[in-house]
Amino acid sequence: MNSSPLLAARALSAGYGDFQALFSVDFDVFAGEVVALIGANGAGKSTMLKSFVGLVPIRAGTVTFDGRDISKMPAHALASQGLALVPEGRRLFRGMTVEDNLRVAADRARRLPAGVPAWTLERLYDLFPILGERRGQAVEKLSGGQQQMVAIGRALITQPKLLLCDEISLGLAPRVIGEIYAMLPVIQQSGTAILLVEQDVTLASRSSNRICCLLEGRIVLSGRSSEISREAIAKAYFGVGHEVG
């Protein structure tokens, strides 16, 4: 693993009005790894992702990406830096086809160095063949899982170094979740790091190299997914002193 992180948050605080959602968070993602961010409802997971991409303003601290301070960079400028968000709820362009949803995002893509293979429509259709079959259909005609595949494809076509995924399993059937999560190693092997916000702790743990747990806006546990016990995760998830069943 490289010694300098791809994404680094330092003493990051963020919130909404009078409410503080993140308290001096230190957090890293290194190139090529999959990190899962877990925590109970309201712990601050989405806020953290949104603060990375300029959708929630940072109150204190810094976020650097690929060595550059992005703390004040507007959301629309981040795709060209190599940071892409798959937002909770997908937020596709309704009324547009699968292919047009993908094409629109390509306009904001990062310029790739020579020799680095790009995520093209063809590669995305190889990753999710059903999208190729349905490329001409309006996205609202697709199932939830297929829409999630479009949302992931739309992020990938911006050629990210880091893909931020906000609860991509939410509301989907286990089989569909399995199909989508099966593609994460393929994306990782292509050289894209992934930060997953995931409610399902078992899935989060199985799908990641490292896991971090947020509790009430603070990181309370961080380590290699293969080395952290279920008990440690449960304690961190619910807070120290909470009975673990």
Ligand SMILES: Nc1ncnc2c1ncn2[C@@H]1O[C@H](COP(=O)(O)OP(=O)(O)OP(=O)(O)O)[C@@H](O)[C@H]1O
């Ligand atoms: N737009 C907002 N305005 C005010 N408070 C907000 C807003 N969005 C989130 N919050 C509050 O910030 C805190 C963190 O919310 P956040 O959505 O980041 O949590 P989360 O860990 O992603 O939870 P969930 O799994 O429920 O999405 C919560 O207390 C939430 O109520």
